[in-house]
Amino acid sequence: MKDTVLRLDERRTMDKQKALESALAQIERSFGKGSVQTVQVMGPKAALKLTTARYYTPSGRSIQRGDASDLDFEALGTPDEIGELEERKRSLPDSLLFKTDMGREVYGGGGVMPDVIIHPDDLSEVSKSLLQEMFLKNAYFSFAVRYRADHPRIPKGFVPDAALVEEFRTYLREEKEIDFSDEAFEAERDYIRDFLQYTMISQYHGEGTARQAVMRADLPLAKAVELLTRADTLADLFRMAREERQAALEVRKTAAVAVPDAATLPN
8 A cells, every 4th residue: 555654653752743643553652742841950959840832733632641630541551551542532521532634533641542552572570580681691792792703604584593592591591690490481482582683683784684684573563564465545544443443442341251350259
């Protein structure tokens, strides 16, 4: 489908296409920064942050997230944010509901809500601890440097095989002295392999080539390609986004029914 923009946004992003409301947004709700602030230093340990301007999109909405006294959009940052948004639409103040030039309903006061939400995989605390220590000890980079000393070339589409992943596991334990269980490593094997692939290709061929090589593991990108492939028109794209939201809402309702109320449980 030509002349169509599908934005892959995370919480921190905000740019012209999102501001002009001309793109289908995907991934996570943005942070909600719609103001211009000036910082005045008041002393060695004090400063005054003064809001000097606010930004409004062409439809007239402000994406600035309010304080605790405003509508509670924080709940929309949970994995149920699509369901939360759909359920709250009827109770939203009219002042928070806007329409874009194409007639889409959008909401102000809580960042830019994506048309399609894709949440990153949840990590257990054990997995988080392992991955964090690997980064802190620069394990990927140092392993790639050592590997390159013995292997002068790798192809641009290089993928670490099972033997190399096992070698990396041993390296983590013996060289980097990282303590972890085999269960924790296996739980994140795909992620570890993909990031090892990225680091090694980057060492040999640069970051641009590395990014292209690991795109196959990028869930949001895969979803974007799927949507653009299925849609013939922009109207189709927005219709599919509505269907995605409705499907997410149905899953949420089904999950809620599956969990019995504590009051109905036998003593």
